[in-house]
Amino acid sequence: MQGLFNRAVQCFLRDTYGHGLWLAVARRAGVGPEGFEAMLTYDNAVTEAVLTAAVAELARPRETVLEDLGTYLVSHPNVEGLRRLLRFGGAGFVEFLHSLEDLPDRTHLALPDLDMPGLDLEDQGNSRFRLSCRGVIPGVGYVAVGLLRAMADDYGALVLLEHDGEADGAEVILIELLDGAYAAGRRFDLAVRAH
Secondary structure, three states: OHHHHHHHHHHHHHHHHOHHHHHHHHHHHOOOOOOOOOOOOOOHHHHHHHHHHHHHHHOOOHHHHHHHHHHHHHHOHHHHHHHHHHHOOOOOHHHHHHHHHHHHHHHHHHOOOOOOOEEEEEEEEOOEEEEEEEOOOOOHHHHHHHHHHHHHHHHOOEEEEEEEEEEOOEEEEEEEEEEOOOOOOOOOOOOOOOO
C-alpha cells in the first residue's frame, strides 16, 4: 500500500499547497522530485520520512496533516474516483458506515495486491459507532477521520468524530450521527456524467 499512500500524500501536498511545497518535502525526505509510483512498494521508512518532512514544512501537527489528507481524498476533484467508490457503499451515511468493513474486499477486486487497512465497525446503538482501523502506517486513523468528515458532508449528515487513541493494536474512531439529513448532500449519479 505504501506506493499508493505515498502518491496520495504527494498529490495532496502538490494540489493543496503547490508544487514548490512538494519539492521542499521531497528534498527534506530524500526523495526524488518525480515522487512515487502508486503501484510500487516502498519501505515504511520512506513513508515516515515523507510524513515527517511534510509536518516540518507545513509547521502543523502530524494528526492535522493526516486528517487533511483524508479530507482531500474524498473532496478534491483530482481524486473523484475514490469518492465514487465510497458512495457505492450506501444511499445514506449509516449505510455507508456499515459498508466500510467490506471496503478492503471491494478494493481487492480492482487492485488485488493492495494492502488496505483493516476496518471494523461496531454499532453501539443510539446513532453511535466505533470504528477500529488497523494499518501499517501510524496515524491511519486520522486519515479515516478526515475521510469520514468529508463523506458526512457529502451525504449531508451532521456527525461528531473523535480519534480515541489505540486499543488492541487498532486506532479507534468514535462516531456520533446527530442528523442524517442535516443538509443537502453532494449530487451523486451511478453513471459518470460526460462533460
